[in-house]
Amino acid sequence: MLRNVSKRYGKRTVLHIDRLTIHAGRTLAILGPSGAGKSTLLRLLNFLETPDTGQIEYDGRLIVHGRLPLTTLREVTTVFQRPLLLDTTVWQNVAYGLRLRGRVEREAVVAALQQVGLDRLDRVSARILSGGEAQRVALARALVIKPRVLLLDEPTANLDPANVTIIEEVIQRLRREGTTIVIVTHHLFQARRLADDVALLMDGALIEAGSGEQIFQQPRDPRTAAFIEGRMVY
Amino acid sequence: MNDLLEVLRQAITLLLERDSATWEITRLSLYVSGAALGLSTVAGLPLGALLALRSFRGRRLLVALIYTGMGLPPVAVGLCVYLLLSRSGPLGDLEWLFTPQAMILAQTIISLPVVAGLTMTSIQGADPALRVQLRALGASPLQVTMALLWEVRSGVLVALIAGFGAIISEVGAVMLVGGNIAGSTRVLTTAIVLETRKGQFDLALALTFVLLALTFAINMGTLLLQQRLTRR
Ligand SMILES: Nc1ncnc2c1ncn2[C@@H]1O[C@H](COP(=O)(O)OP(=O)(O)OP(=O)(O)O)[C@@H](O)[C@H]1O
Numbered sequence: 323m324l325r326n327v328s329k330r331y332g333k334r335t336v337l338h339i340d341r342l343t344i345h346a347g348r349t350l351a352i353l354g355p356s357g358a359g360k361s362t363l364l365r366l367l368n369f370l371e372t373p374d375t376g377q378i379e380y381d382g383r384l385i386v387h388g389r390l391p392l393t394t395l396r397e398v399t400t401v402f403q404r405p406l407l408l409d410t411t412v413w414q415n416v417a418y419g420l421r422l423r424g425r426v427e428r429e430a431v432v433a434a435l436q437q438v439g440l441d442r443l444d445r446v447s448a449r450i451l452s453g454g455e456a457q458r459v460a461l462a463r464a465l466v467i468k469p470r471v472l473l474l475d476e477p478t479a480n481l482d483p484a485n486v487t488i489i490e491e492v493i494q495r496l497r498r499e500g501t502t503i504v505i506v507t508h509h510l511f512q513a514r515r516l517a518d519d520v521a522l523l524m525d526g527a528l529i530e531a532g533s534g535e536q537i538f539q540q541p542r543d544p545r546t547a548a549f550i551e552g553r554m555v556y
Numbered sequence: 557m558n559d560l561l562e563v564l565r566q567a568i569t570l571l572l573e574r575d576s577a578t579w580e581i582t583r584l585s586l587y588v589s590g591a592a593l594g595l596s597t598v599a600g601l602p603l604g605a606l607l608a609l610r611s612f613r614g615r616r617l618l619v620a621l622i623y624t625g626m627g628l629p630p631v632a633v634g635l636c637v638y639l640l641l642s643r644s645g646p647l648g649d650l651e652w653l654f655t656p657q658a659m660i661l662a663q664t665i666i667s668l669p670v671v672a673g674l675t676m677t678s679i680q681g682a683d684p685a686l687r688v689q690l691r692a693l694g695a696s697p698l699q700v701t702m703a704l705l706w707e708v709r710s711g712v713l714v715a716l717i718a719g720f721g722a723i724i725s726e727v728g729a730v731m732l733v734g735g736n737i738a739g740s741t742r743v744l745t746t747a748i749v750l751e752t753r754k755g756q757f758d759l760a761l762a763l764t765f766v767l768l769a770l771t772f773a774i775n776m777g778t779l780l781l782q783q784r785l786t787r788r
């Protein structure tokens with residue numbers, strides 16, 4: 323849960339959210355035009371940046387930055403907009419999160435690679451992967467640590483339909499397994515397919531948040547209506 | 557050409573002579589510079605990483621000092637260490653002057669800024685988003701640092717090579733604080749100076765050859781290591 327959270331870069335406030343609750347075990351889609359602050363919000367949710375004002379409460383506990391327990395940090399992970407892999411093999415990349423936690427389970431790595439359809443590339447260098455493959459490795463790398471909360475920043479942007487399907491299937495499986503998911507997307511249909519709840523960000527402000535049904539069928543804010551009807555040019 | 561071959565022959569003869577002092581001198585060169593590089597690595601990698609990854613008060617001053625240190629004349633370091641270790645100096649009680657310890661200390665001071673400075677710039681060259689990514693995967697600050705050092709391993713290797721190069725070939729500092737004492741503090745570079753002064757050019761050239769061959773072998777080995785590490 324976020325309360326009065328804001329984030330500034332220099333003098334510019336790029337995000338200000340009065341209140342946003344992310345429900346455990348549900349999937350929240352964050353929609354909004356480019357530059358709205360979606361990625362910034364995910365960084366705050368993953369405790370990677372300190373908000374300039376306000377409070378972030380996680381699992382009923384107030385997050386105090388600088389005194390964040392590693393165990394809490396390790397319950398949340400992000401698949402970033404731009405997949406950044408380590409300069410080593412695909413296998414090592416996927417195993418990395420487990421190594422950090424001191425437990426490399428071969429089967430877990432294999433399973434994660436299989437889920438994204440890359441088990442045959444496990445010994446290949448991450449450097450030579452195509453964009454879609456790299457994106458899937460990044461997802462596998464997050465899956466393998468079985469996070470309680472998974473944050474996905476446009477996980478299917480710039481991917482072909484086949485890759486989109488693979489990634490969406492993985493997300494659906496995680497949903498069924500009860501993982502809390504926050505997914506940033508530009509695709510309204512993807513939000514409809516995958517999300518229980520939807521939030522709309524614009525210019526760093528939360529315009530509207532609610533269940534998917536409510537947002538898509540009875541948007542309260544005229545800007546939301548405009549956005550989902552595609553009348554919003556961005 | 558014939559002269560060169562003659563030098564080569566003589567260098568090999570020198571090394572093959574059983575009771576030759578050349579082995580001893582070479583061994584001490586490697587020991588002193590190796591130990592100094594070891595100390596510089598142990599201190600320089602964390603220091604370089606710290607400077608690249610953290611902001612704290614005095615950071616800029618420290619960076620400026622390191623950059624200065626990277627171009628410090630060895631003889632200046634030698635003089636300072638000499639004064640530090642001399643009888644009446646603050647560390648005079650150690651009685652390190654004219655011992656290998658003094659030489660290691662001086663060479664550590666020479667190579668540490670090189671190792672730390674180049675490590676710092678290597679890490680700064682890595683994508684800043686990678687740090688955030690590693691953190692998001694649950695890495696502790698130490699684990700982030702380790703992963704980044706590994707990520708820029710080529711640069712780190714260059715830092716070590718440059719640090720070693722700065723000291724194995726250095727003569728000013730070891731001459732001052734070691735004293736070039738036969739059998740105890742004489743190393744390749746100081747021996748070369750001595751033999752040249754004595755007019756023993758053959759011997760001086762042979763020793764120079766040993767020094768060059770040594771650095772070449774070490775650099776070649778590092779290059780191979782670098783290729784292995786960054787292969788695939
Ligand atoms: N580290 C930073 N320093 C300065 N400004 C930043 C930084 N990160 C983001 N911003 C600014 O904050 C604003 C929001 O950025 P953010 O990346 O959160 O947008 P976004 O909604 O994810 O956009 P997109 O859909 O294009 O990914 C942008 O105007 C961006 O320029």
Ligand SMILES: [Mg+2]
Pocket residue numbers: 360361362403475
């Ligand atoms: Mg973004």
